[in-house]
Each structure stands twice: as structure tokens, then as C-alpha cells.
Amino acid sequence: MKILNKQKLKDLLNSLAADATVYAPVKQDGVIRFQAWNGDQEIDLTDNALLPPKDLLFPQTEVMYKYTANGMRAEITEVAATAEKQVIFGMRPCDVKSLSMMDDVFLTKGYEDDYYKSKRENTVIISLGCNEPAPTCFCSSMGVDMTEAEGADVMMFDLGDKLALEAKTEIGENLLASASGLEDGSADKPAGGQCQLKVEPDGLAEKLAKMFEHPYWEELCRKCLGCGACTYLCPTCHCFDIRRKNIGEKGFQFRCWDSCMFSEYTRMAGGHNPRPSKKERVRNRFLHKLQYFPERYGKVACVGCGRCLAKCPVNMDITRIIKELGEVAINE
Amino acid sequence: MQRLLEFVGIDPQRFQARWISGSEAAKFAETITNLTEQIKPLGPNRKLRDDV
Amino acid sequence: MMDLTQKMRDKARELLEKEEVKYVIGWEKGTFWYQSPPVFISRPEDVDKLVWDQFCINNLSKYLLDFKHLEGKIALFVKGCDSRGINRLLQDQQVQRDAFIVIGVPCPGMKDPEKAKGLSEDKADQLQLAEKCATCTTPNPVIYDELLGDEVAAAQVDDVERFARVNELEQKDPDEKYDFWKRQYDKCIRCFACRNVCPACNCRECVFDQAEPEWLGKRVVSSENQFFALTRAMHVAGRCIECGECERVCPMGIPIMSLNRKIIKDINNLFGSYDAGMNLEDQPPLGKYDVNDPEEFM
Numbered sequence: 001m002k003i004l005n006k007q008k009l010k011d012l013l014n015s016l017a018a019d020a021t022v023y024a025p026v027k028q029d030g031v032i033r034f035q036a037w038n039g040d041q042e043i044d045l046t047d048n049a050l051l052p053p054k055d056l057l058f059p060q061t062e063v064m065y066k067y068t069a070n071g072m073r074a075e076i077t078e079v080a081a082t083a084e085k086q087v088i089f090g091m092r093p094c095d096v097k098s099l100s101m102m103d104d105v106f107l108t109k110g111y112e113d114d115y116y117k118s119k120r121e122n123t124v125i126i127s128l129g130c131n132e133p134a135p136t137c138f139c140s141s142m143g144v145d146m147t148e149a150e151g152a153d154v155m156m157f158d159l160g161d162k163l164a165l166e167a168k169t170e171i172g173e174n175l176l177a178s179a180s181g182l183e184d185g186s187a188d189k190p191a192g193g194q195c196q197l198k199v200e201p202d203g204l205a206e207k208l209a210k211m212f213e214h215p216y217w218e219e220l221c222r223k224c225l226g227c228g229a230c231t232y233l234c235p236t237c238h239c240f241d242i243r244r245k246n247i248g249e250k251g252f253q254f255r256c257w258d259s260c261m262f263s264e265y266t267r268m269a270g271g272h273n274p275r276p277s278k279k280e281r282v283r284n285r286f287l288h289k290l291q292y293f294p295e296r297y298g299k300v301a302c303v304g305c306g307r308c309l310a311k312c313p314v315n316m317d318i319t320r321i322i323k324e325l326g327e328v329a330i331n332e
Numbered sequence: 333m334q335r336l337l338e339f340v341g342i343d344p345q346r347f348q349a350r351w352i353s354g355s356e357a358a359k360f361a362e363t364i365t366n367l368t369e370q371i372k373p374l375g376p377n378r379k380l381r382d383d384v
Numbered sequence: 385m386m387d388l389t390q391k392m393r394d395k396a397r398e399l400l401e402k403e404e405v406k407y408v409i410g411w412e413k414g415t416f417w418y419q420s421p422p423v424f425i426s427r428p429e430d431v432d433k434l435v436w437d438q439f440c441i442n443n444l445s446k447y448l449l450d451f452k453h454l455e456g457k458i459a460l461f462v463k464g465c466d467s468r469g470i471n472r473l474l475q476d477q478q479v480q481r482d483a484f485i486v487i488g489v490p491c492p493g494m495k496d497p498e499k500a501k502g503l504s505e506d507k508a509d510q511l512q513l514a515e516k517c518a519t520c521t522t523p524n525p526v527i528y529d530e531l532l533g534d535e536v537a538a539a540q541v542d543d544v545e546r547f548a549r550v551n552e553l554e555q556k557d558p559d560e561k562y563d564f565w566k567r568q569y570d571k572c573i574r575c576f577a578c579r580n581v582c583p584a585c586n587c588r589e590c591v592f593d594q595a596e597p598e599w600l601g602k603r604v605v606s607s608e609n610q611f612f613a614l615t616r617a618m619h620v621a622g623r624c625i626e627c628g629e630c631e632r633v634c635p636m637g638i639p640i641m642s643l644n645r646k647i648i649k650d651i652n653n654l655f656g657s658y659d660a661g662m663n664l665e666d667q668p669p670l671g672k673y674d675v676n677d678p679e680e681f682m
Binding site (some may be wrong): 018028029030031033051060061134135136137155197219222223225226227228231232233241243245254256257258259262263264267278309310311314315317319322 | 405414415416419421422423424442446447450461497502567568571573574575576577579580581593595598601602604605631632633634635
Binding site (some may be wrong): 351 | 554556561562564614682
């Protein structure tokens with residue numbers, strides 16, 4: 001185990017930044033986000049970042065290839081480059097767990113997404129355990145261990161004025177061996193905090209399979225504004241759209257996040273929309289997380305980070321919804 | 333609109349709003365010529381743009 | 385406030401029992417003690433969900449659009465700012481006045497739920513007013529069928545206070561202004577919460593949702609984000625009722641009201657003082673023509 005005095009945090013990040021881009025939680029203009037370390041930012045390890053670091057593997061906007069039109073033919077001039085090495089520092093166990101779902105989507109079932117894969121393979125994760133979960137956290141109900149992030153290369157613990165770092169993989173060991181500011185030492189692993197919110201999602205997928213036409217959705221959707229805040233702050237939401245941008249003869253194809261809460265998400269070329277109102281969209285969001293994803297990949301697509309319920313302008317609370325879905329009666 | 337663009341930091345010399353009807357070709361040409369002359373020395377605008 | 389809660393419940397029960405309305409829209413207690421989100425009551429036995437406390441911050445007027453095609457009436461509770469939203473929708477001819485019943489509730493100002501996070505409930509008294517409420521000039525509803533409770537005294541908010549953030553930004557030089565707004569809108573994730581909550585954003589199909597022609601590119605980059613910001617600000621120009629919901633709901637904390645207030649300030653200077661949504665008679669200055677309008681672009 002290595003110990004880092006927090007005053008030497010900059011030394012550590014600088015040494016990591018020598019041969020990789022380091023992303024760390026930085027508070028800027030009022031929000032904590034993962035930003036590329038430039039040697040002089042204020043690292044904020046108090047609360048989890050408002051935006052999950054998913055955009056480091058699956059950017060909100062990502063150019064796929066560029067082209068030049070030449071009469072009736074188009075020539076592809078540049079394909080997105082292979083990703084460079086990156087280190088994500090201070091990723092919370094919930095967000096680390098979300099990567100297992102992103103991996104399912106982008107790397108399994110017979111198709112590997114090159115853009116994602118290239119970034120994923122070049123990413124080293126230093127996870128920070130949680131001592132004090134926020135009131136909106138419910139990760140322990142979603143199978144997250146606050147002190148042990150499965151999939152992290154290094155596990156880190158906050159000891160007050162010090163951080164303890166423990167390598168979990170060979171890559172993590174090599175990383176720590178060459179990093180500055182660390183001293184050998186030992187420390188008791190903090191116990192991890194208690195989530196105030198708890199849910200019981202087991203068995204819900206089977207029940208939901210019979211609830212597509214249930215009147216519950218009609219009632220649930222009323223207060224929803226139909227904004228995409230929940231989906232864009234969610235570490236597991238992964239829907240995207242592919243569009244083109246043309247500037248004269250040149251242009252590029254890009255993909256960008258999309259949200260099932262938006263009206264144009266399922267709108268077809270002829271104008272028909274199979275999800276015409278809030279009801280169908282809200283239903284889809286929760287069925288995707290709680291039924292379709294478990295059916296396809298064997299796990300609920302929620303890690304209990306609580307971002308959606310912390311930021312929803314109308315308090316659409318997934319923990320309450322899971323409870324209510326468990327309780328409502330269904331006519332079989 | 334002019335005031336709003338100024339408020340977000342666009343140089344007020346770079347834009348104008350004029351009311352020109354379809355029958356006022358000369359006024360249109362004159363306005364554009366004048367604006368172009370004014371803008372050229374300012375160089376390319378880098379604001380509200382992306383580096384693509 | 386307890387007293388008003390009871391009056392609200394009684395009123396809602398009466399309306400539902402007599403089948404005068406299909407739904408009553410009000411506020412209920414949310415997940416945490418500092419949240420009172422919207423609730424839709426359709427059965428008399430559910431009226432006890434309704435609450436009136438210092439966190440009923442959501443503007444409910446926009447929900448009327450969801451019930452445009454309902455057979456039967458809706459009743460909704462409105463604070464001062466919400467009631468201006470009702471006038472907005474009526475003036476924009478989005479809703480029929482006889483399709484809903486407005487029950488006014490004088491509002492002492494709401495507390496900031498963001499600031500309450502992490503506090504224990506017994507510290508509720510120490511909370512400050514939400515920013516959008518601190519500069520409110522309309523605590524009492526301006527349109528209603530019935531008013532519950534007694535009117536409260538409006539705070540004296542002068543233009544210096546109201547436009548403080550605008551004035552401060554105006555002092556900056558162009559590059560500083562641009563840098564400020566670029567940083568703010570680089571945070572934008574384009575969730576459209578600001579638009580969706582806004583009573584002035586009531587187009588049947590929003591220009592930002594159109595795919596053909598694609599006015600707003602879907603890339604989340606500086607140029608598109610700023611185009612979105614400026615276009616929306618101009619679209620609600622002269623119609624913004626200053627409820628401040630856009631800024632409150634923004635998950636990224638973008639000071640959207642500074643754009644809206646800048647436009648309001650300019651309109652006041654150019655066309656004379658105008659507060660949107662205060663009544664149905666005064667037309668928005670940018671939606672009417674007057675021979676004495678300034679013509680600086682002719």
C-alpha cells in the first residue's frame with residue numbers, strides 16, 4: 001500500500017501526466033467535472049463529479065470520420081485516431097461499475113465498437129472509495145461496494161489529510177511504482193459509508209415484463225418535463241445519434257449523445273413517432289434500465305449514483321419509482 | 333439583438349441591423365459595401381466559432 | 385403555511401368531489417424534506433398529499449399545455465410568478481381560459497433547495513430565499529378565480545438590484561464578456577430543461593427539435609451551444625415573466641436569467657417599462673407596432 005500526503009497530490013498527478021492524459025475532478029464555474037490535468041487546478045475530492053466520466057470513453061460529441069465530396073463521389077479523408085493513454089483519477093466505485101454496463105453495450109453480443117474499445121483499452125482507472133455517500137446515493141442497493149471498485153486498477157481511500165493507494169492490477173502496480181509523491185505504508189481501510197436510500201430491484205424485471213400497458217406510467221409521467229438532464233447525467237445511459245456536418249465540399253460524420261426523453265428520439269423520417277408523448281418516453285427510460293437491460297445483459301442499468309434524482313427539476317426519483325413499481329398491483 | 337450580441341462579447345462593429353425593402357437595391361448594395369469595408373480591417377472573427 | 389395547506393386540500397377535495405375538475409395540480413412532499421415537487425390529484429381521497437411550504441418552488445403553469453386536449457377542467461394552484469405564466473399562455477393563445485380554474489396562493493418567497501442539501505431539517509429557518517425569489521416583485525397572483533389566504537406585501541426591489549448581474553457584466557470589455565459566456569455555455573449539456581420548464585417556450589414544435597432543416601446542430605460544442613442560448617433568449621424576449629425557472633432547473637448552473645434580464649432591461653429602455661404576464665391587456669412590446677417605436681435600424 002502507498003500513502004500520499006494530500007499536499008503532494010500535484011506531484012502525483014504531474015508524474016502520472018508525464019506519459020498519459022490525466023483526468024481528475026475539478027470544480028470550475030460551480031460544477032465538479034473531470035478535466036484534463038494541466039498542473040494547476042483545484043482538485044475537488046469532496047463530492048462525486050456532477051457529470052460522470054463516461055464522456056472520456058464515450059464523448060458527448062465524437063467525430064467518426066471526415067470526408068471530401070468530389071462530384072458524385074466522396075472520399076474519406078480521416079478516420080478518428082486510436083485513443084491515447086489516459087488515467088482517470090478519483091473515479092467513484094459507482095462510476096467504475098457503470099463501465100461494466102458500457103462494456104456490455106459497446107463490446108459484447110457480436111459487435112465491438114472501435115471508438116469505445118480504443119479508449120477503454122487505453123484507460124487506467126484510479127478509483128476513490130466513498131466514506132460519506134451523499135443523501136441521494138443508493139449504490140449499496142445496486143451491488144456497489146464503496147470500498148472496493150471492481151475493475152479499477154488502483155483503489156484509493158481518503159484518510160483525511162492523506163490518501164491511501166492500493167494497486168489492484170498489474171497496470172496499477174506499474175503505475176504506482178513509477179509515480180511521485182508516494183510513500184510505502186499501511187493504513188486501515190475506512191469502513192465506507194451508509195446509504196440513506198435503499199431499494200430492492202431484484203425480481204422487478206419479470207414483473208415489468210407484464211406492465212407495459214399498466215396505468216402506472218400514465219400517472220408517473222405527468223410531472224416529468226421531458227428534459228434530458230437525467231439521461232445525460234446518468235453514467236449508464238448510452239444512446240447516441242449519428243449525424244453529418246457539411247461545410248462546403250468537406251464534412252464529417254459524428255455521433256453524439258441522444259436522450260429517449262426527447263420528442264425527436266424515435267421520430268421517423270416520415271414524421272411518425274411510435275413514442276408520441278411523455279408517457280411512452282418515461283416508460284421507456286425506466287423499462288430500459290429495469291427490464292430490457294437486465295433481460296439482455298443480466299444486470300440492472302443503474303449503479304445508484306443518485307445524479308438523476310439530485311438534479312431532476314421535478315424530483316422524479318428512481319428509488320421511489322422502483323419501490324412503487326414493486327408495490328403496484330397487476331392484472332394478469 | 334445588437335445589444336444582446338454586445339452583451340455576450342461580440343464586437344459591435346461586426347454586425348448591423350438595417351431595414352431594407354426588396355425595392356431598395358441601391359441601399360442594400362451600399363450597406364453591404366460599407367459593412368464589408370468596416371469589417372475587413374478587423375480580421376476574421378473567432379468568436380462563436382469552433383476550431384474544426 | 386399549515387393553515388393554507390389545509391385550505392388547499394379542502395378546496396381540492398371540493399372541486400374533485402363535485403366533479404368540477406378532472407385534476408388538481410399542486411405540490412406534494414418529495415424525497416427529501418427540502419423538496420416539494422408538482423403533484424397531480426385526480427381522486428378526492430388523495431388530496432392530503434397536497435402541501436404548501438417553503439419549497440413549492442416549481443412553476444406549475446406550463447403543465448396546462450399537457451391538458452390542452454382533455455375533456456373536462458383542470459384546477460391548479462399558482463404563486464405570483466406562476467400566475468404570470470398563466471397570462472403568458474393565455475396571451476400567446478395556447479390555452480382557453482374556461483378550460484381551467486386558477487387558485488391563487490400569495491407567496492412569501494421560496495427557499496433554495498440546493499442550499500438545503502446536506503442540512504438537517506431543524507435548520508430550515510436559517511435558509512435564505514432562493515435567488516429567483518429574492519428579487520421577486522410579484523408575490524401575489526395577478527390572475528385567479530379564487531385566492532386562498534391573505535395577500536403578502538411585495539418586497540421593494542429596485543432596478544439596481546433587479547439588474548445587478550446584468551450591470552456587472554456590462555462593465556466588462558468584449559473579450560471578458562465573451563470569455564464569461566463561453567465558459568458558461570461550454571458547460572451546457574443541452575438537456576433542454578430550461579426550455580421545457582419555460583411558460584414562454586410554448587411552440588407546438590420547437591425550432592431546436594427540428595431535424596429538417598436542422599437549425600441547431602446536435603454537436604455539443606461552443607458555437608452550437610451559444611447559438612442555442614442566444615436564439616432562446618431572443619425567442620422569449622419581451623415575453624419572459626421572470627419566474628427564474630430556467631436558471632433553477634439548469635443542472636449545470638448556467639446564469640440564464642442574466643441573458644433574459646439583459647433583454648428586459650433593454651426593452652424597458654427602448655420601449656418603456658414593461659413586465660410580461662402582469663395582465664392580458666398589455667401586449668408584449670416586441671409583438672406589437674407603435675409609430676413611436678425607436679427606429680435605430682432604419
